Amino acid sequence: MSSHAWLSHSLNDGRVACDACHHHCKLHEGEYGICGVRKVEEGKLRLLVYAKAAAAHIDPVEKKPMFHFLPNSHVFSFGTVGCNFSCQFCQNYDISQYPKTKEHRIFGETLTPEMIVALALKQGCQSIAYTYNEPAVFFEYTYDTAKLAHEAGLKNIYVTSGYETHEAIDAIAPFLDGMNIDIKAFSQSFYKEVCGASLKPVLDTLTYAHQKGIWIETTTLIIPTLNDSDDMLREIAHFQANLDPAMPWHISAFHPTYKMLHLPPTPHATLTRAYAIGKEAGLKYVYVGNVEDSAHESTYCPHCHTKVIQRKGHLGEKVSNTLTQNGACPHCGYSIEGIWEKR
Incomplete structure (x- = not known):
């Protein structure tokens, strides 16, 4: 199709x-x-992949990762084959790189926008995530689905490398509630040599989407020897803090995969070092991921420092949320930034 x-x-x-x-x-x-x-x-x-989903699952929204977006809710997640990046560490390379390595062949289960919205509602999901591969490459499919989802009372999330144009953001913004955008490194050479892309467009998309009022969280997968230096992490943290100190930064552990089987997993000490760097830069919310570390995946009130959302699990998917319905700290009343209500 x-x-x-x-x-x-x-x-x-x-x-x-x-x-x-x-x-x-x-x-x-x-x-x-x-x-x-x-x-x-x-x-x-x-x-070529319109209405052809290569992967579809129901996930906890924390898996995206989105920690300030309808906590402890379920999201209907789907993606297609194809990607505009060629990351050597891609954990979904079997679908993202499929057309490039299989002579432009594609595959996928027929899932129209109408079918996706109906399934999401039937399964009690509160949102739909366009994920597993890059949503920009199947943009029109995401647009039609997001518009129907919005009309049905569901929220929409892009999990993306941040290469959308202004035209794409302008078109989808009325229906797009949240984005998790990768900041893979703060290095043009890293983006060019490891990902087949450029850094500046990502920072431009991130800034522009934020200006449009879309709720944004970012993710950096920390890869030993490539993007784990203090200087690199500090540059990412300072850029984000200058843009919006309330924008959550997810620091994820790398596990050897695809073309980077020769590198070791990220040491836990590197994650906690990055966490400290993010906090020192002025970020209110920093989280570690892909590891068990409840202390560093839970949310603390920036005003009174009380733990207001406790998370456990490799993905922070076991959630105990004490915030009020509109996202206020139950102890001091500080309004924790995020999307807390379905409507």
């Missing part, structure tokens, strides 16, 4: 320009974008 990838425009030389992500692919007839799932056919850009 294919669908018109309408976030695009025709050029005077006969090519079609894709406007979904910052790669800005300009394609001749028959050519594929970097993502492997957007292709020019009969003069129009087509989304």
Whole structure:
């Protein structure tokens, strides 16, 4: 199944320009974008994975990770094959890189936007997450689903590498409630050599989405020897603190995978060091992930320092929330920043 990838425009030389992500692919007839799932056919850009979900699950929202977004609720998560990045540490490489390694073949279960919304409601989910691969590459599929979900009272979350264009953010913003955006490193060479992308567009997307009023949390997967220096972590933390000190920063442990089997797992001491760096930079909310560490995955009130949300588990998925319905600390009344109510 294919669908018109309408976030695009025709050029005077006969090519079609894709406007979904910052790669800005300009394609001749028959050519594929970097993502492997957007292709020019009969003069129009087509989304080859429209309504084809390669993965679909019901998850705790904390798994995304989103810690300040309807805690202890369930989210319907889905994604397709294809990605505009080529991260050598990708934990979902079997679907994200599939078209690039399988001669542009695709696969997926038929799940229309209508079916996804119906399933999410039936299963008692409060939100839908566009995840597992990069939502920007299947943008029109996400747009149609998010619009229907919004009309049905569900919230929408992008789990993304942050390569969306302003045009994409402008289009989806009325229906998009939250984003978890990766800040993979604070290094252009890291992004170019390890991910096949650039740093500046990510920071630009993060800033622009924040200005649009979308609730944002960020994630940095800390990879030993590559992005784990104090200077690197401090640059990430200071950038984020200057943008919004209330924006949660998730620090995740790396486990060897894909093309980085030669590197060791992230030591726990590195995670707690990064946690301290984030706090020193002025971030109100810093969390560790992919490890068992309740002390560093729980939420503390920035005003009175009381633990207001306790989390346990590798993903912080075991939750005990003491906040009031509108997100206030029960001890001092401080309004913890986040999305706490369904409506």
